[in-house]
Amino acid sequence: MASCPRCEASIDDEARFCAECGAPQTEDAAEELDEYVQRQAEEVAGAGSTDGGNAESNAFPSKEELTDRQQLWRRGCYVAGYGTVVVALTLVPAVGAFPLILAGIAILPPIRRLTAEPLGSPLKREVMAGLYAIFAVIGAALLFLL
Template identity: 75%
Template sequence: MKTCPRCDLSLDDEARYCVECGAPQTEDAAEELDEYVQRQAQQVAAEPGNAGAGNSGNGGTDGGSGFVPTEDLTDREQLWRRGCYVFGYGTIVVALTLVPQVGAFLLILGGIAILPPIRRLTAEPLGSPLKREVMAGLYVLFALLGVLLLLL
C-alpha cells in the first residue's frame, strides 16, 4: 500500500487519485488533471459573460468580478473611464476647498458617484452594476443640487 503525499491516507497501489483529497497519484493522472483544468479555463473564458463581453448593459467595462484590464477595453470605454475619473476627482477636489459650506457635501457625493470603482462596489448588493447613464445622472443631480446650495 502507498500513501497520499498530500494527506497521508493509505491507498491501493493502482489508485490514480486520492479518495480523500483528490490529489493525483501518478504522472498520467496529474497530466490528465492539468488538461481538464485547462479545458475548463478555456470554456469559462469563452462564455459570453466573461472577458468583458456583454455584461449587464455596461458596455463590457465591468465583468462579474468587476475588473477588466484596461488593454481589453475599447477606445470609447477607455475614454469614458478616464472622463469619469477626471470629472469625479475634479469635483471632489473643488468640493474639498468649499467644505464648510453645505453644498460641498453634495458635490463630494456627486464626484464619488461617477467614479468607476463605485460601479463595482454597487454590483454585489444591487445584483448588477449601475449603468453608465445612471451614474452620470446621479453625478449631475448631486452636482446641480450642490451648486444651487452653494449659490443660495
C-alpha cells in the same frame, strides 16, 4: 501505508489523491486532474468571449475596444468624479458637501455597470453627466448660500 511525494503525509495505498494536499497519487488520477483543469479553463475562456451572447460584454467593451474619444471620456469621468469626491470630503461638515459627494459618485464609470442590472440597461453618458451637473450645482449652491 504510503506517503505523498508532495507533502509527505501518510496516505492509503489505494488512494488516488492525497487527503492533505490533493496531489494525484496515480497516473490515472493525474490525467483525470489534467482533463478537469483543461475543461475548467475552456469554460472560463468561453464565458469571457464576446460571441457568447453576453449582453453586458457588448454594453461595456474592454479597454482595448474603446476608441480614443471613449477612453478620454472615461478618464475625464474618473478625474472629475474622484476630484469632486475628494474636495467634498474636505468640506464634510457643510451641508453642501453631501450633494457634491453624490455628484462625484454619479459620474464614475463603474456606476454605469452597477445601474445596468437593476435598470435593465446602462445609463447613457449624457445622463451620468446630467446627474453630475445637477448634484454639483445643488452642492455648490448649498455651500455658497449656507
